[in-house]
Amino acid sequence: MSGLIHWLEDHLLSCPYKAGLGIECPGCGFQRALVALLKGDFAESFALYPALLPMLMLFGVLALHIKYSFKHGAMALKILFVVNVVLIFGGWIAKML
Amino acid sequence: MHEETGQEPIDSHFQLPIPNATGVLVLGILSIPACCCLGGLGGIVMGIISLVMASKAQQLYTADPARYTVASFKNVSAGKICAIIGLSLSALTLVTTVVRVILGLASIMAIPELEKVMEEFLK
Numbered sequence: 001m002s003g004l005i006h007w008l009e010d011h012l013l014s015c016p017y018k019a020g021l022g023i024e025c026p027g028c029g030f031q032r033a034l035v036a037l038l039k040g041d042f043a044e045s046f047a048l049y050p051a052l053l054p055m056l057m058l059f060g061v062l063a064l065h066i067k068y069s070f071k072h073g074a075m076a077l078k079i080l081f082v083v084n085v086v087l088i089f090g091g092w093i094a095k096m097l
Numbered sequence: 098m099h100e101e102t103g104q105e106p107i108d109s110h111f112q113l114p115i116p117n118a119t120g121v122l123v124l125g126i127l128s129i130p131a132c133c134c135l136g137g138l139g140g141i142v143m144g145i146i147s148l149v150m151a152s153k154a155q156q157l158y159t160a161d162p163a164r165y166t167v168a169s170f171k172n173v174s175a176g177k178i179c180a181i182i183g184l185s186l187s188a189l190t191l192v193t194t195v196v197r198v199i200l201g202l203a204s205i206m207a208i209p210e211l212e213k214v215m216e217e218f219l220k
Binding site for chain 1: 119122123126129130132133136168171172174175178179182183186190194197198201
């Protein structure tokens with residue numbers, strides 16, 4: 001696990017907008033938040049990218065629903081999607097202001 | 098299996114999922130992470146592809162509903178909603194990014210007219 005964390009920290013993809021122009025895109029902070037989460041620092045992770053856990057849940061439920069076709073999978077995905085959208089864009093706007 | 102409807106018990110085990118139903122769902126959901134690519138364009142492209150596939154899927158379904166599983170139709174509907182939301186937000190992201198780039202360039206080049214517009218806008 002610590003090997004994975006070190007690898008991730010060393011291989012963070014850079015965002016061309018942030019590097020070139022200094023502006024943040026809606027995904028900025030995701031990687032660092034993931035590293036913080038893996039280190040167990042939930043507060044830091046949430047501060048960096050509040051939508052991280054909801055997003056991981058969304059992908060997880062999506063993959064499971066594709067495989068097992070849950071009865072309420074489509075509804076669960078719609079709800080998770082909206083939660084994610086609110087957190088991602090709310091967070092992005094808050095960072096801009 | 099996948100069917101939830103009890104309405105056509107005779108034909109239900111011959112129902113197939115609508116073609117590309119999963120694709121509509123996946124692309125619709127991925128349109129949000131994709132809006133980080135290319136300043137919003139990635140999300141727009143995925144949203145459009147998802148909606149095009151969704152409209153074909155819906156046409157197939159309405160032409161012969163008994164032939165397809167309800168579960169796959171629910172996936173298409175969910176994917177379509179996600180695609181619409183994702184597409185709209187990606188478009189907004191793109192517009193916002195372009196505006197910020199222009200404002201940034203204007204302050205670098207210190208063009209007086211554009212600076213006045215910036216000040217008006219920020220008031």
